[in-house]
Amino acid sequence: MEMSVLGLKTSIFPLRLLFIGLGVFLGFCVAMPSVSSAKSRVLKIAGDNSCPLNCDPKADGVEGFIVEAAREIFKPLGWNVTYELQPWKRVIANLYAGKVDAALTAVHLNGGHDPEGIFTKVPEYTGAVCFYVAANSNWQFNDFSKESTSLKTGVLGVIAGYDYPPEMQSYIDAHKHDGKIDVTTSQDGANLAFKKLASGRIDFFLTLDIFAKYRLSRLALTDKVKVNKCPIKKVNLYILFGKKNKNSQELADAWDSSYEAFLKSDKGKSLLRKYDLKHPLE
Incomplete structure (x- = not known):
């Protein structure tokens, strides 16, 4: 937390205000948790x-x-x-x-x-969890169940070690060996997933909107990848x-x-x- 007293740079600052500022700063220090x-x-x-x-x-x-x-x-x-x-x-x-x-x-x-x-x-x-697809995709999400007809129509990109909603995790577990799941292990997993979307290597990818907005802009993919549906409005x-x-x-x-x-x-x-x-x- 930035306190104004820490920014004093001049020796001609009024002494009375300096003491006031020092008192505020000491009060702040006392109020801070004592780790x-x-x-x-x-x-x-x-x-x-x-x-x-x-x-x-x-x-x-x-x-x-x-x-x-x-x-x-x-x-x-x-x-x-x-x-x-x-x-x-x-x-x-x-x-x-x-x-x-x-x-x-x-x-x-x-x-x-x-x-x-x-x-x-x-x-x-806090953000919304959304599916992202290629800009020319007509795919529409319906549900997370293991029998989900929408997810079965393509390849879902996931990141190793991430926690997904229980229903989606069940789908991932059920299909991780049949070519319906593409797992990324990179420390830049989302960047790689968006590149895969743009190139057609995967068909949909689930991530937070705040991350997607930043990454798609950085990767210059805003015209090649679009948001589809946000099944979880707040996480x-x-x-x-x-x-x-x-x-x-x-x-x-x-x-x-x-x-x-x-x-x-x-x-x-x-x-x-x-x-x-x-x-x-x-």
Whole structure:
């Protein structure tokens, strides 16, 4: 959270206002959650390419909105945030093994319970889950069942390690060996899936609208890929902290109590503009 007192640059600033600003700053420090730390420690966060929330710094030129927000929120608590880009399946394996401390843009389908992790209560962001098809496709989605006539008419693209709606997961499990499912394991899985759509290698792909909007623009595929139907109107994305880090509960609580205030701060508003995002909690 950015406080105005931290931006003082001049020695002729009125002394009375300096004391007022110092008092506000100290009050802020007292109010922040007390994740105990005698010195700065490293908080390792990881995710696959879910830009604009968490991105590929080399390919996209930015780390992502949530990565930058996490740095701002956890730095005053004595944590130096590092970010690693990995395929999602590896992100979760490393989280459970304690090799990373938090996974970004996680979806929970079990009421927020994970035996090896702790979800934040306040989501990073919210979006709709939509099917995307080639621009010249006449396909129409009907349902997620194993007997789905619409899904059986083509090849469905999925990303290894992702959690899909239970009905869709049942379809994936039933057809993963009959050529109806194309699995991508890359850390840039969605980018690859959209390229496959445009080239006709798959017929439909399910992802969040916020990711699709960014990726299709970056890949210059807005005229080759289109949205078909959004069967899930709202899904929340969370940070998942691994229980191997003894501070995970405190870190999750710190996010929950600080994120909304950060979004309303000048720094938060600036980051939203930078990534062309709307306020995620409104």
